[in-house]
Amino acid sequence: MTASKTAPLEPAAVPEPERDRVVGVALIASAVEVGSDARVDTDDDERAITRFGRVAFAHPAEAEFARLMDFYRVKWAYEPTSFPLRWDGGRVAEMFTPDFYLPEHELYVEVTTMKQSLITRKHRKLRRMREVHPEINVVLLTRRDYYELLARFGYGAVDITSLPEEDIEQVLYSPVEIAERVAALGAQISGDYAGRSLVLVGLLKGVTFFLADLAREITRPLAIDYLAVAPWEEGQTERVRWSKTLDIDIAGREVLLIEDIVTTGLTLDFVVAQLRERQPASLSVCVLFDKRERRLIDSPIRYTGFEIPNAYVVGYGLDYRQLYRNLPFVCVLKPEVYARDHAERLARVNGREAARNTGTEAQAPVSSQSA
Numbered sequence: 001m002t003a004s005k006t007a008p009l010e011p012a013a014v015p016e017p018e019r020d021r022v023v024g025v026a027l028i029a030s031a032v033e034v035g036s037d038a039r040v041d042t043d044d045d046e047r048a049i050t051r052f053g054r055v056a057f058a059h060p061a062e063a064e065f066a067r068l069m070d071f072y073r074v075k076w077a078y079e080p081t082s083f084p085l086r087w088d089g090g091r092v093a094e095m096f097t098p099d100f101y102l103p104e105h106e107l108y109v110e111v112t113t114m115k116q117s118l119i120t121r122k123h124r125k126l127r128r129m130r131e132v133h134p135e136i137n138v139v140l141l142t143r144r145d146y147y148e149l150l151a152r153f154g155y156g157a158v159d160i161t162s163l164p165e166e167d168i169e170q171v172l173y174s175p176v177e178i179a180e181r182v183a184a185l186g187a188q189i190s191g192d193y194a195g196r197s198l199v200l201v202g203l204l205k206g207v208t209f210f211l212a213d214l215a216r217e218i219t220r221p222l223a224i225d226y227l228a229v230a231p232w233e234e235g236q237t238e239r240v241r242w243s244k245t246l247d248i249d250i251a252g253r254e255v256l257l258i259e260d261i262v263t264t265g266l267t268l269d270f271v272v273a274q275l276r277e278r279q280p281a282s283l284s285v286c287v288l289f290d291k292r293e294r295r296l297i298d299s300p301i302r303y304t305g306f307e308i309p310n311a312y313v314v315g316y317g318l319d320y321r322q323l324y325r326n327l328p329f330v331c332v333l334k335p336e337v338y339a340r341d342h343a344e345r346l347a348r349v350n351g352r353e354a355a356r357n358t359g360t361e362a363q364a365p366v367s368s369q370s371a
């Protein structure tokens with residue numbers, strides 16, 4: 001693995017536009033050095049810094065791409081070169097720094113996880129790059145390409161969860177993106193509860209991985225307890241009930257309820273009302289995924305990991321019929337998966353009906369999805 005950064009070069013006055021990329025770096029250094037009016041248009045859609053070994057990545061997708069390259073033993077360098085794209089009176093006005101260079105393939109790779117609608121500017125830059133530096137080989141990995149790549153090669157875990165890659169509609173969040181957000185939530189909670197201790201109450205089962213990761217990011221003394229609401233069953237007439245209640249007495253304690261996902265808000269509303277009856281000193285809610293669009297009852301949520309679109313998601317603790325909880329990423333399954341499953345269940349029900357009607361044993365198809 002190579003991980004190099006461009007060595008800072010001496011600022012230099014540049015008389016003519018120079019198309020050599022190494023000189024380009026000098027141009028940029030020069031433009032930055034000259035003063036605030038010498039604005040260089042950079043290609044940074046950067047967010048938090050992700051640490052991966054000794055390299056500080058600007059975006060989790062980059063850390064993941066590096067991991068993928070390591071997996072395939074492909075040598076890489078992170079942002080080793082800046083290419084000048086446009087000049088203004090002899091100074092560089094615009095530059096482009098591709099995320100990766102793969103020296104064995106003489107290929108530069110730009111990884112962008114911006115939404116398709118936002119990448120027009122990036123495409124324009126790439127076009128310009130190809131005009132100005134036609135000898136340089138650059139590819140752009142869009143959000144879709146990148147997730148497809150991860151789904152195909154990134155995570156061997158897909159095999160052991162019997163989720164065929166073609167059943168995935170879209171990966172919403174990668175493991176690194178989740179880890180980063182969880183760390184940020186942990187830091188925020190630690191700050192808000194400074195000087196106090198708290199009780200984390202996790203609502204089983206989807207919350208297991210989230211709570212385990214979040215608890216380790218919180219730097220306050222804390223106790224952990226769990227609640228579970230009994231799943232609704234076909235034909236059930238009684239109202240919602242607990243299948244696991246608290247072991248800890250939360251009266252007078254600072255309680256943080258941790259939920260995996262909130263959709264209608266019905267579960268959250270019920271749980272919050274029940275917890276309030278136990279008279280905690282304070283009660284706040286932390287939710288990893290919020291499908292706000294689908295809300296029926298609005299309970300206040302203090303900490304939200306991600307607002308997600310209105311789609312059924314699985315992975316990182318979230319299940320579909322008890323499966324897929326151990327996927328390291330969060331994804332949307334293709335509608336065919338549910339349709340196939342529904343058809344199989346319907347066939348089983350019909351099979352049972354037929355058997356009852358004729359008094360014979362009908363052979364129901366076996367579901368590949370049943371837990």
Ligand code: IMP
Nearest residue numbers: 261262263264265266267312313318319
């Ligand atoms: P709500 O009561 O409609 O807000 O639903 C909350 C519960 O439904 C969560 O605790 C999950 O167990 C489950 N749930 C809702 N949406 C999803 C999803 O997209 N994937 C997996 N489970 C979900």
